[in-house]
Amino acid sequence: MSRVAGKVALITGAARGQGEAEAREFVAEGAKVVLGDVMDDLGKAVAESLSDHALYLHHDVSREESWANFVATAVQTFGRIDVLVNNAGILHAAPIAEIKLEDYLRVIHVNQVGCLLGMKSVIPHMAKAGGGSIINISSIAGLEGAIGLVSYVSSKFAIRGMTKTAALELGRVGIRVNSICPGGIDTPMGRGGSEGFENVDSNAWYRALPLQRIGKPEEVAKLALFLASSESAYCTGAEFVIDGGALAGKRFG
Numbered sequence: 725m726s727r728v729a730g731k732v733a734l735i736t737g738a739a740r741g742q743g744e745a746e747a748r749e750f751v752a753e754g755a756k757v758v759l760g761d762v763m764d765d766l767g768k769a770v771a772e773s774l775s776d777h778a779l780y781l782h783h784d785v786s787r788e789e790s791w792a793n794f795v796a797t798a799v800q801t802f803g804r805i806d807v808l809v810n811n812a813g814i815l816h817a818a819p820i821a822e823i824k825l826e827d828y829l830r831v832i833h834v835n836q837v838g839c840l841l842g843m844k845s846v847i848p849h850m851a852k853a854g855g856g857s858i859i860n861i862s863s864i865a866g867l868e869g870a871i872g873l874v875s876y877v878s879s880k881f882a883i884r885g886m887t888k889t890a891a892l893e894l895g896r897v898g899i900r901v902n903s904i905c906p907g908g909i910d911t912p913m914g915r916g917g918s919e920g921f922e923n924v925d926s927n928a929w930y931r932a933l934p935l936q937r938i939g940k941p942e943e944v945a946k947l948a949l950f951l952a953s954s955e956s957a958y959c960t961g962a963e964f965v966i967d968g969g970a971l972a973g974k975r976f977g
């Protein structure tokens with residue numbers, strides 16, 4: 725009940741899916757949580773269900789001024805920032821030969837630039853408080869290529885690179901930075917609801933995994949909780965794969 729007691733956590737993309745699960749898990753373990761998203765009705769409802777342990781703010785991670793407001797309001801409300809989960813993400817499917825530059829850049833701005841701005845925005849507050857934990861949500865698509873997902877793959881590889889660079893720069897001020905690389909997780913994105921992906925049978929892919937099923941948002945939230953808590957005190961610059969065995973190896977025959 726108290727693995728992150730007294731900590732204040734900022735979670736982006738927290739209106740649904742993995743971000744929502746992380747908000748619920750962190751509050752259940754004693755944290756105050758500030759939820760950011762662009763889906764305001766959903767986000768407000770999640771925060772209301774967590775009563776005075778949570779606050780929802782409209783927050784577009786791709787905009788620097790939105791980060792300034794998100795962080796300032798979090799500090800005004802709860803007094804400090806101990807944890808940031810850079811979770812917000814979008815996916816667009818199109819082959820390289822056909823992708824429109826604007827679609828490529830839209831994904832880069834949300835997934836990659838959003839992660840950079842998030843880290844940049846919380847560093848002064850965490851450093852002043854003597855440390856903190858930043859958790860960047862990459863993907864197994866940040867560890868290997870994926871046909872038709874060039875913008876998403878580029879952004880998720882970049883997140884792993886940024887995570888390692890940040891860990892090198894920030895360890896001396898007590899800030900740990902790690903990434904999580906989920907495989908298929910049961911959210912609107914993981915169920916194939918993203919742009920260009922509507923007709924893909926994701927069930928067949930999940931059945932073929934070593935663990936033969938899709939992952940649950942709550943399972944990723946447990947891993948994020950470990951990285952947010954002092955239980956992971958010696959982890960930084962690392963990536964934590966949670967994928968049902970998807971990357972364990974290739975099947976022959």
Ligand SMILES: NC(=O)c1ccc[n+]([C@@H]2O[C@H](COP(=O)([O-])OP(=O)(O)OC[C@H]3O[C@@H](n4cnc5c(N)ncnc54)[C@H](O)[C@@H]3O)[C@@H](O)[C@H]2O)c1
Nearest residue numbers: 737741742761784785811812813863906908909911913914
């Ligand atoms: N579901 C999967 O299979 C899977 C696998 C690997 C990695 N991921 C990553 O996990 C993270 C969470 O995704 P999910 O599975 O919960 O999907 P999801 O689509 O349910 O949730 C993503 C959330 O991000 C929000 N968002 C989108 N653009 C935003 C912006 N500009 N600013 C703020 N919020 C924004 C959405 O409104 C939504 O609430 C993403 O980074 C995603 O890339 C997902």
